Amino acid sequence: MEKIPDMEIINLINKYNVQGPYYTSYPTGKVWSDDFRAADYKEALKDILNENKKIPLSLYIHFPFCVRLCNFCFCYTKITKNFNKIDAFLQTLYREIHLLKDFFTQNDYVPNIREIHLGGGSPSYMNKYEFKQLIAEISLLVDPHKLDEFTIEIDAITVNQDKLKLYHDSGINRISFGIQDFDPNVQDVIGRIQSPQLLEKLLIPEIRESFKGVNFDLMYGLPLQTRASFSETLDTTLTLSPDRVAIYNYFHMPELYKHQAKISKSDLPDTIEKTMTFIDASNKLTSNNYEAIGIDHFAKLTDDLAIAKRNKTLRRHFMGYTAGRAPNLIGIGPSTLCGFTRYYAQNVYSLEEYASALSKNDFPILHGYKLTDDDIIRRDVINSLLCYFRVDFKDIESRYKITFNEYFEEELKLLDDLIKDGILIYSKNFIDMTPAGHFFVRNVCTLFDKYFKTDTSSQYVPALQRSSTSSYKIQSCGGE
Ligand code: SF4
Incomplete structure (x- = not known):
């Protein structure tokens, strides 16, 4: 993209800094109906079956636990070191997988699942035993080795080379690291310490070659971040050479996410500084052979998203952008979102409500919507x-x-x-x-x-900023 003079952009920022949704769905979740419950969800699933028995599907599976709480976090997550709690959750998650499997069997339907995304939380926090068990459960629905894409979000401090090899052996072909920023001062204030050396140690050539793709998620607008410091983060990123980079906007909402109060407002860059930070980053990536994908993704020319852009199959959905192979998405786990044919639905957030619904063999639906x-x-x-x-x-x-x-x-x-x-x-x-x-x-x-x-309520984020949050909570925080 051609370089645009700073003043031209700054004038536009001053004029167009209004609130607006992020549009991972249209209509956004604010319009969905609380009357849409499990029975409606089942009818909606039948719609998939009626439309086309071979329709390609994606699954998003949510593991809501993390080893640490990052101060910027906007995901549905629980911090725990209690492995009994994790085990109890996984047993409930498997119930939902079985419920879905039974529903498909009763309707004489063999789902054509083409992609799976394991998100969180930190699914990489699962130990090897738990992870193998999850793969065995997923195998009830699809052979993980036959998927077009199988991604896991990774917090780098929770993995080692052996674990990455296990992911590869289990069929995972894309690994996605939540990086945010490499500057030690920024990392300190956001409570997410991880050195570039850790990434270097993990991403040795043998590991790189065993995966189709490596994603990095970065974040701009973080406390103590400047245009200059983020430019250095980009330099480090370019050295580590991920196939895909997403750059999300940190949006400070301590009234919604209490832990964000640990971030002092005075440490945050103003709207112009943060927008220029993003624009600089965008310019740097595109002048280093990354293709800009939509509003906040960048991909090497060989990456699926860049190919999809050229082939005109690129689609926007709840996880940002997809190559469009399987745009119909089913969510499994608390807080997950579904979007298929003309329906949207979301599971309940609370682990208690999630377990309670599944103990009655009910899909744990919070709300949903049928598009006109x-x-x-x-x-x-x-x-x-x-x-x-x-x-x-x-x-x-x-x-x-x-x-x-x-x-x-x-x-x-x-x-x-x-x-x-x-x-x-x-x-x-x-x-x-x-x-x-x-x-x-x-x-x-x-x-x-x-x-x-x-509706121009304050729940909307400024339209000119690319934000990792939405007008309602999203299921994935993008790479952790
Ligand atoms: S940002 Fe990611 S790793 Fe950090 S607490 Fe949130 S979900 Fe967990």
């Missing part, structure tokens, strides 16, 4: 903006039998200011974000979000 035809059209427009920074009207028209300019007449009237400010170009058949406009794409998404117009 209009939601599906708008979701497609927002997906297109967040993946490709472009809306091709003819594309949308051919999929939904609408006339774009008529269907979105009101929304298109709102583009004038954005056009004048050089954020987007609106031509006969396209909306194209300009290079500077890429950083404000979520502002444009809000114009196509029918529900956003009537």
